[in-house]
Amino acid sequence: MPIWIEKFAPIALLLVVVGIVIARLPRVEGVNHTDAFRKRRVMNWLPLGLTYAFLYMARYNIKVSQHAFGDIDWGGSPLMSNHDFSTIFMVGTFVYGGSFLINGPLTDRYGGKFSILTGAGGSLAMNLLMGLATWSVLNAGPGSQAIGDHLTIVMSALYGVNMYFQSFGAVAIVKVNAPWFHVRERGVFGAIFGILISLGIYFAFDWGYLIISNLDLEMVFLIPTALLSIFWIADLLIVKNTPGEAGLSDFDTADASSGDEGPQLGAAEVFKLMFRNPIIITIACVEFCSGFLRQAIMQWFRSYAKQTDAVLGLKDSFVYENWGMLLCCAGIMGGVFAGVISDRVFQSRRGPVAGILYGAMLLGAVVMTFTYQTAFLPWLVVIMSMFVIGVHGMLSGTASMDFGGKKNVGIAVGIIDGFVYAGTGVMSMTYIYILPDDGNMEIAGNPDSWVSWPISMIPVALLGLVLASRLWNAKPKPKGAAKAG
Numbered sequence: 001m002p003i004w005i006e007k008f009a010p011i012a013l014l015l016v017v018v019g020i021v022i023a024r025l026p027r028v029e030g031v032n033h034t035d036a037f038r039k040r041r042v043m044n045w046l047p048l049g050l051t052y053a054f055l056y057m058a059r060y061n062i063k064v065s066q067h068a069f070g071d072i073d074w075g076g077s078p079l080m081s082n083h084d085f086s087t088i089f090m091v092g093t094f095v096y097g098g099s100f101l102i103n104g105p106l107t108d109r110y111g112g113k114f115s116i117l118t119g120a121g122g123s124l125a126m127n128l129l130m131g132l133a134t135w136s137v138l139n140a141g142p143g144s145q146a147i148g149d150h151l152t153i154v155m156s157a158l159y160g161v162n163m164y165f166q167s168f169g170a171v172a173i174v175k176v177n178a179p180w181f182h183v184r185e186r187g188v189f190g191a192i193f194g195i196l197i198s199l200g201i202y203f204a205f206d207w208g209y210l211i212i213s214n215l216d217l218e219m220v221f222l223i224p225t226a227l228l229s230i231f232w233i234a235d236l237l238i239v240k241n242t243p244g245e246a247g248l249s250d251f252d253t254a255d256a257s258s259g260d261e262g263p264q265l266g267a268a269e270v271f272k273l274m275f276r277n278p279i280i281i282t283i284a285c286v287e288f289c290s291g292f293l294r295q296a297i298m299q300w301f302r303s304y305a306k307q308t309d310a311v312l313g314l315k316d317s318f319v320y321e322n323w324g325m326l327l328c329c330a331g332i333m334g335g336v337f338a339g340v341i342s343d344r345v346f347q348s349r350r351g352p353v354a355g356i357l358y359g360a361m362l363l364g365a366v367v368m369t370f371t372y373q374t375a376f377l378p379w380l381v382v383i384m385s386m387f388v389i390g391v392h393g394m395l396s397g398t399a400s401m402d403f404g405g406k407k408n409v410g411i412a413v414g415i416i417d418g419f420v421y422a423g424t425g426v427m428s429m430t431y432i433y434i435l436p437d438d439g440n441m442e443i444a445g446n447p448d449s450w451v452s453w454p455i456s457m458i459p460v461a462l463l464g465l466v467l468a469s470r471l472w473n474a475k476p477k478p479k480g481a482a483k484a485g
Helices: 003-023 035-070 082-110 112-138 144-149 151-166 170-178 185-215 219-238 266-276 278-298 299-305 323-344 353-372 378-432 459-469
Strands: none
Touching: 003 353, 035 082, 035 151, 035 170, 035 185, 035 219, 035 299, 082 151, 082 170, 082 299, 082 378, 112 151, 112 170, 112 219, 144 151, 144 185, 144 323, 144 378, 170 185, 170 378, 185 219, 185 323, 185 378, 266 278, 266 299, 278 353, 278 459, 299 378, 323 353, 323 378, 353 378, 353 459, 378 459
């Protein structure tokens, strides 16, 4: 059996089980969609969602390439060190975080379909250029010495532009789906959003590591280029912004835009409304913490395990070898738990689930501080990933629709997702200074040098818990009477 099929089999089984569970849930009271509507909705979000997953592959491939670049001696130093990667990733995340100022209003003005086509098209172009730059360095192509000598600058520039286009992805998927899901069934969409994030992580890491193990390094950039090209065409042909565009009836989603029949406000006015909305800002601040914590785990566990392997032997662990698959399974379970519990137990309130998961995240960070040099660590970081991905899908994917409303959700999710990546950028900037540089393996190989990694997560998780508790009773307030259709 091909290894990629063997690795994907547990995910496929889990997706089948999740699909059966969601399909057998009782219909939401008052939301009476026809079977034709439900089938067309699946046709709409499936290609859109897979595009979003492959955007993740075209985003985190820079991390997958890090150690392959780092194993290449370039004038007596690694071609890409820990600090080089942190710089590249920091540039990309700050670009992503600031892009909502432009891309949120563009999405609200031109629609989610425009945004996914723009985002996927721009990202595939940047991945093509990163692939060509990598090929040039490894094959002594034109300018290879100059590119290799300034690889951090070259990759920072290309990755920064890539992340500008990547920032259209989350805004697009939430903007398109807002008119297709009633507020009382959006917890299930939050589960779908979490599944898409998790599949993207799987594609990025497990497929990425398979690519660099069996093909030339530049293919880790060129294969996502090809996949995004295919799904760009699928989105162009299939995706519709609203049920009405697909020949179905539009309906009242009962979110914050419900009953607002006035003209679309200008971007500046909407930004003012959103930044004056304490719920939106609180959600954004919680997601700042999520951005820090999610990437602190995803980007650094394998680096820690590899560089301390002579002492701890974590590279031989099942988790290290199946990192993408396990993150995917954890994210699916976290997203489904958060989404279903939100709708079915907490009456479509998102705050209680976020609070519960952040409490678990704080406990995990404390335990991690005392166990990061043990064989328990790999499974602990998988469990913590389940918690934080569940929060991220619930708030960025669902609460942004609820409180932004389908009319202004582009700017709302842009603000919230911008805060996510601001948190990631702060994490990258912080870790440049507090984590050991693998240019000195005597230090980087000593687990004691990494104690700041788990300790840094504790105050961030505590802040996230305090902020999430303030959302406990928050629900959107429609401007008019809500009615499902």
